[in-house]
Amino acid sequence: MxxxxxxxxxxxxxxxxxxxxxxxxxxxxxxxxxxxxxxxxxxxxxxxxxxxxxxxxxxxxxxxxxxxxxxxxxxxxxxxxxxxxxxxxxxxxxxxxxxxxxxxxxxxxxxxxxxxxxxxxxxxxxxxxxxxxxxxxxxxxxxxxxxxxxxxxxxxxxxxxxxxxxxxxxxxxxxxxxxxxxxxxxxxxxxxxxxxxxxxxxxxxxxxxxxxxxxxGQEQGRPTEHQDVRIRLRRLIEAELGNPKLTPALIAGRLGLSRSTLYRLFAPNGIVAYIRDRRLMAAMRMLVRDDAPRPLRIAQVAYAVGFSDERTFRRAFKRRFGFIPSDAPHRADTEPDRASAAVLRNWIESL
Structure with a gap:
């Protein structure tokens, strides 16, 4: 068409x-x-x-x-x-x-x-x-x-x-x-x-x-193992977001990496900041979805993405997005960065 x-x-x-x-x-x-x-x-x-x-x-x-x-x-x-x-x-x-x-x-x-x-x-x-x-x-x-x-x-x-x-x-x-x-x-x-x-x-x-x-129906051969270590790191982090014990030490041990290698791969902001950002992006997706049988409580979302308490989650969420979690369904499409490349990059990373 x-x-x-x-x-x-x-x-x-x-x-x-x-x-x-x-x-x-x-x-x-x-x-x-x-x-x-x-x-x-x-x-x-x-x-x-x-x-x-x-x-x-x-x-x-x-x-x-x-x-x-x-x-x-x-x-x-x-x-x-x-x-x-x-x-x-x-x-x-x-x-x-x-x-x-x-x-x-x-x-x-x-x-x-x-x-x-x-x-x-x-x-x-x-x-x-x-x-x-x-x-x-x-x-x-x-x-x-x-x-x-x-x-x-x-x-x-x-x-x-x-x-x-x-x-x-x-x-x-x-x-x-x-x-x-x-x-x-x-x-x-x-x-x-x-x-x-x-x-x-x-x-x-x-x-x-x-x-x-x-x-x-079009596949040929067997699936390949991706060798890029940063992609493997991201996939492990996504799989373990709900684990409050997800730490750099746990990740390094799972993938057989040194701590220095791990921190270098996530420079300059660091792997701890990256994990927190992924948790907050996952929380945002949960809060704006309207296909759940009933609205989620903020505490449910906080624990589901690995935060140990609701207060810490609320503070981190507001610092990241500029509004509190309960406002997310009404504010999720407000994009503070109007540069198209930044918007597209953020969308792809947040899927």
Whole structure:
């Protein structure tokens, strides 16, 4: 289906819309007023995922647009992009530590995708699978595509291990189930501005199940063990957030790391600050979800994310977000940092 990424005016240049009345938060890219700043603005917008460079034939006068909807458990959106080269390096992977899968359904355009194990073309009506824990280089023509960003853990819960699919194009038009997956995601994006949070969570669950089922049928080989130590650290921390005894010593012992290595990997803020921030982000997700059978008590949330007492949790929550936990359902979509790259990076990390 054709993209309508340019059919709705952006409320603010390169910013996250403040969702009112429980609406889904949307981040839109809008070209800056100064045409000379367009290329830099586009590079900055994509910086949380890819390093972008332009080629001599790149035409920056063509329409450029991107929107991303935060459905709570995953991100969906679409993009109209000029010809450019996208790179995700080992250094970026190590620095960011994100462990997500990006599915990009092409509707128009072509590219050549290069990974450590393969290189080949991607054409219209194909979907490309990107494991963001592995390096990749994409030399792309002008494209129009639908995007999905899913945490790997959600796919693994569905029995899907898409590691070996990294960089591989899949036919989403000739394959009836692939066409169903793409159409469903594209339709969710098309009505993203009309969804409330409950509908968004339901849509996210359906997209996860559809993508996992489709990718399971495409898998080749056995799942790979990710060697990047920061990703393994993050996964252990996420799994143990509810453990009040989660300490640097416990983590170092589990992964066989020295304390100095552990602290170096989380410099300059430190691993203790990182654990607390992840606990607070998990608490925020619990507080803003409206699909629970009954509202959660603040003490329940505090203990569930590893705080030993409610008072400490309340103070830490207010320092992190600027409001108290009981106000979270009404304030969760207020984004203090209006820079688009910071918003997108925060969304990806908080999934």
């Amino acid at each position: 054709p993209s309508d990424a340019t059919s709705r005016p952006a409320d603010a240049a390169s910013s996250g819309d403040e969702a009112a009345g429980g609406a889904v938060a949307c981040l839109r890219f809008e070209p800056p007023a100064d045409p000379e700043a367009l290329g830099r603005a586009w590079q900055d917008h994509l910086a949380p995922v890819f390093a972008v460079s332009f080629r001599p034939e790149t035409d920056l006068t063509v329409p450029i647009a991107m929107r991303s909807y935060n459905l709570g458990d995953l991100l969906v959106g679409d993009v109209i992009a000029p010809a450019h080269t996208l790179v995700r390096t080992e250094a970026m992977i190590h620095q960011q530590g994100i462990d997500h899968i990006l599915l990009q359904f092409y509707r128009r355009g072509r590219s050549v995708v290069e990974t450590d194990s393969r290189a080949g073309p991607v054409t219209e009506v194909q979907c490309i699978v990107f494991d963001l824990a592995q390096p990749v280089r994409i030399v792309a023509e002008a494209v129009d595509a639908t995007n999905v960003v899913i945490p790997r853990a959600l796919l693994e819960q569905q029995g899907c291990h898409p590691d070996a699919l990294h960089g591989r194009p899949l036919d989403h038009d000739g394959d009836p189930f692939g066409r169903l997956v793409h159409n469903f995601v594209a339709n969710v994006v098309a009505c993203g501005d009309l969804l409330d949070r409950r509908e968004a969570l339901s849509a996210a669950a359906a997209i996860t199940q559809l993508c996992a089922s489709w990718l399971r």
